[in-house]
Amino acid sequence: MTEHTACTTDGHGANAHPAWLAHHFHSARQQYESGKLGIWIFLLTEVLFFSGLFCAYAVYRANHPAVFVDGHHLLSTPLGAINTIVLIFSSLTMAWAVRCTQVDQRKAAAVLLAVTLLCAGTFLVVKGFEYHHKWKHGLVPAHEFAPDEQYLESRIGAHEDGSTLGRDPAQRVRNVRTFLGIYFGMTGLHALHVVAGIIAIVWVLRRTVRGDFNRQYFGPVDFVGLYWHLVDLIWIYLFPLLYLIH
Amino acid sequence: MAAIPDSAPAARPAAADNYLTHARGLMSWIFTLDHKRIGVMFLALIWVAMALGVLFALILRAELADPGETIVSKNVYNRVFTLHGAVMIFLFIIPSIPSSLGNFVLPIMLGAKDVAFPRLNLASLHLYVFGMLFFLFTLFVGGLDTGWTFYTPYSTETNTWVIPAVLGAFILGFSSIFTGINFIATTHMMRPPGMSWFKMPLFVWSLYATAIIQVLATPVLAITLLLLAVERLVGVGIFDPDKGGDPVLFQHFFWFYSHPAVYIMILPAMGIISEVISVFSRKHIFGFKFIAFSSVAIALIGFLVWGHHMFTSGQSPLASTIFSLLTFFVAIPSGIKVFNWLATMYKGVVHLTTPMCFALLFLILFGIGGLTGLFLGAVAANVHVHDTAFVVAHFHYVMFGSAGIAFIGGIYYWWPKITGRMYNDLVGRICAVVVLIAFNMTYFPLFIMGVRGMPRRYHDYERLLEKNPEFFDLNVIASVGGFLLAGTLLVLAANLLFSLVRGRPAPANPWGAATMEWQCASPPPHDNFASPPPVTDPYDFGNLTYDETTGGYVSAP
Amino acid sequence: MSDSTTTPQTETHDGDHGWIHIVPARVLLAVFAALILLTLVTVAVTWVDLGDLNLWIAMFIATVKASLVALYFMHLRYDKSFCTIVFLASLVFVFLFIGVVLLDTLQYQPDIQQWQRDQLP
Numbered sequence: 001m002t003e004h005t006a007c008t009t010d011g012h013g014a015n016a017h018p019a020w021l022a023h024h025f026h027s028a029r030q031q032y033e034s035g036k037l038g039i040w041i042f043l044l045t046e047v048l049f050f051s052g053l054f055c056a057y058a059v060y061r062a063n064h065p066a067v068f069v070d071g072h073h074l075l076s077t078p079l080g081a082i083n084t085i086v087l088i089f090s091s092l093t094m095a096w097a098v099r100c101t102q103v104d105q106r107k108a109a110a111v112l113l114a115v116t117l118l119c120a121g122t123f124l125v126v127k128g129f130e131y132h133h134k135w136k137h138g139l140v141p142a143h144e145f146a147p148d149e150q151y152l153e154s155r156i157g158a159h160e161d162g163s164t165l166g167r168d169p170a171q172r173v174r175n176v177r178t179f180l181g182i183y184f185g186m187t188g189l190h191a192l193h194v195v196a197g198i199i200a201i202v203w204v205l206r207r208t209v210r211g212d213f214n215r216q217y218f219g220p221v222d223f224v225g226l227y228w229h230l231v232d233l234i235w236i237y238l239f240p241l242l243y244l245i246h
Numbered sequence: 247m248a249a250i251p252d253s254a255p256a257a258r259p260a261a262a263d264n265y266l267t268h269a270r271g272l273m274s275w276i277f278t279l280d281h282k283r284i285g286v287m288f289l290a291l292i293w294v295a296m297a298l299g300v301l302f303a304l305i306l307r308a309e310l311a312d313p314g315e316t317i318v319s320k321n322v323y324n325r326v327f328t329l330h331g332a333v334m335i336f337l338f339i340i341p342s343i344p345s346s347l348g349n350f351v352l353p354i355m356l357g358a359k360d361v362a363f364p365r366l367n368l369a370s371l372h373l374y375v376f377g378m379l380f381f382l383f384t385l386f387v388g389g390l391d392t393g394w395t396f397y398t399p400y401s402t403e404t405n406t407w408v409i410p411a412v413l414g415a416f417i418l419g420f421s422s423i424f425t426g427i428n429f430i431a432t433t434h435m436m437r438p439p440g441m442s443w444f445k446m447p448l449f450v451w452s453l454y455a456t457a458i459i460q461v462l463a464t465p466v467l468a469i470t471l472l473l474l475a476v477e478r479l480v481g482v483g484i485f486d487p488d489k490g491g492d493p494v495l496f497q498h499f500f501w502f503y504s505h506p507a508v509y510i511m512i513l514p515a516m517g518i519i520s521e522v523i524s525v526f527s528r529k530h531i532f533g534f535k536f537i538a539f540s541s542v543a544i545a546l547i548g549f550l551v552w553g554h555h556m557f558t559s560g561q562s563p564l565a566s567t568i569f570s571l572l573t574f575f576v577a578i579p580s581g582i583k584v585f586n587w588l589a590t591m592y593k594g595v596v597h598l599t600t601p602m603c604f605a606l607l608f609l610i611l612f613g614i615g616g617l618t619g620l621f622l623g624a625v626a627a628n629v630h631v632h633d634t635a636f637v638v639a640h641f642h643y644v645m646f647g648s649a650g651i652a653f654i655g656g657i658y659y660w661w662p663k664i665t666g667r668m669y670n671d672l673v674g675r676i677c678a679v680v681v682l683i684a685f686n687m688t689y690f691p692l693f694i695m696g697v698r699g700m701p702r703r704y705h706d707y708e709r710l711l712e713k714n715p716e717f718f719d720l721n722v723i724a725s726v727g728g729f730l731l732a733g734t735l736l737v738l739a740a741n742l743l744f745s746l747v748r749g750r751p752a753p754a755n756p757w758g759a760a761t762m763e764w765q766c767a768s769p770p771p772h773d774n775f776a777s778p779p780p781v782t783d784p785y786d787f788g789n790l791t792y793d794e795t796t797g798g799y800v801s802a803p
Numbered sequence: 804m805s806d807s808t809t810t811p812q813t814e815t816h817d818g819d820h821g822w823i824h825i826v827p828a829r830v831l832l833a834v835f836a837a838l839i840l841l842t843l844v845t846v847a848v849t850w851v852d853l854g855d856l857n858l859w860i861a862m863f864i865a866t867v868k869a870s871l872v873a874l875y876f877m878h879l880r881y882d883k884s885f886c887t888i889v890f891l892a893s894l895v896f897v898f899l900f901i902g903v904v905l906l907d908t909l910q911y912q913p914d915i916q917q918w919q920r921d922q923l924p
Binding site for chain 1: 358359360361362363364366423426427428430431434435436461462463464465466468469470472473476480481482483484489490491492495498499
């Protein structure tokens, strides 16, 4: 970091390197396109990272479809839908913030980034409610798994979803555990990525306010935005897979 | 063509300002953004990891030299082979060539000033150190005994230290991913004008193919290890049949990464061999496009064969059949490469320098290692030799005998460029011959024992001696070979370290190679090049003549 | 490769601005509206019982939404095609992974179910 700041007398000919153009790149375009390729490859790794959990989901749902039908009654579809809309809105504000940065509308960009953060926070709060609710009814699949039987009966037993497994209480507990393991695994990992996204957005917000970006240098905002859109993308699949099972 | 002389022309001091002298102080190293310094630090750490892995190996071989319990109990033995495998794979072989030699050489081969993302590169180094610390911690608190493959259900139940080890591997995985991202972006975006993909050195191609695997496969390992850690901490039940889980699922997850991982190990090694064989045969590489495309083919087909580690796991016969067939396909591009290398040497003028000796060693040992992979790919044969010493021999021939040997050859090839010093070539060549003998002494007996039923991961084989008395002698030969091999590695390292003190200063191009890194001084300046040198065919040596005064090659005007 | 809906740069630079593409605000809003609409549709579809088809319809709608996000919010429509290749490649490998593992586990489910039946008294 210390070696590559403002090398204005670098001997690069007529165009000395502005502070935001790294020493090893010869043009703003090369820097931007390299960064873009880099972040897309990183997003590729994130997709593969989540793929393990999607694979576990596919395997268990294929082998025990009734478990998933039963299990989804433990989730609140309205809350899931709210979170979906919140994230989609945050993707809009994020993409718009990138646009504003590109046209030097610094204040608007900062406001939009702040709104994105607000949405991210809202998502986590809603998630927090959902998780707390599960914990209250003993539905967190840990070493000691002791779900509230009455609660299970009220949510699952009440539905004639065609799952004979749901009839036997002991079997129901075992199956619910599998479903919840996958639910917490997938949404938990996703939530961790939301937290990481928040940190990244705070960082670009700070740099935006500081005036780091300009019409030729907006890469970091763009790339954090791409990451954020991926977080949204993953939720777009998680929502129907977990909340909309019938 | 003149031979490479040992006698030194008038000694000259190293270039006034090079990357080593550019900035001083510990902080200038720990927080450097210079890919060359990062590569050198990786090299030093990787040597430490290798030494640790070799130490564990020597304990294993000492134990196996005698049938009964010799120097360690069975519980300690289990921990030693687990850590030997984990350290060698995650801390040594996987990062070895890309993070050390790759980091140093790749940008210079492209005439660039640095990799695309220098800060990501530094992060990769720091993550490597953290991963190493996690492994050292695991070692100090008593280790783990699951085998480096961490199979469930044992890994979820054992009370040894699984979590720090898997967290260490998780962190090391990100170190690897960051290197992969960097190399792909650098190769795409930072080639000089005029260097098309087909004018790019084959070492770069091999690092590119490796990087593809690093970014696609490593994340799956990451989620696998995370799930294992969560399973141990929280007991979710994903791999536990009692809780509705499936232990074979762990194996699918694990091998989806770990099979492509072996191609992460071998592809950069093959890249080095392409460079070395061409330069020291003084002949253009034969079949450039074939070698280039075969690197990518190995990377991609390598993702289709992971089930060949699972033939006896309970995997369905249909899946086993498909995986077996695909395993035979993945051998083809490797075979293409070997033929191209041999064709390169044919009618060339071979200079038996140390790097070339190691390249030849590679051809022999890779031939054996690769071919024995085919036996393992056949389901029927595999059932017989799975989990025996046969498998151990196969993967040591390819991981150590091929990738490891190419790594040593690569270090010896680029050492003058990295350090600005020439080493004693005769010592290197003698070591290569000793390695040939010692390596085969150590590992060939394992093929024989494996076919006859010697299991792997067993610390005691007394009961087997009744039916197979030859196991006694074969194990002794293997153990003697192992110690001889370790001693030779020590000499090889000492030879290089000694050159730092007493080696003659290296010219820019001691070997007469035509790739760009040999156009800058040895060691290179901080910026590599003020502007990239003109792009030429990287394997055309016609322009290079030997200059007696410098002891190196120069481009003819 | 890049759509020339850029706003003209007025400062003195060394020429080439074809690489900077700014998505028009109306495109962003239109995509947003479409995404919300599709979210409502996907929830509504669950009120109709179509058996197994429900899952595939949900996945189809999710994929349409994902494509909109990728093409417009994430710019793939206007970027170099290599980025799209990178993204699609990740999906290819995910499908390879999930596909083969599913193939395997489904193959031996009958054996497991047989064993479970055999355990019953």
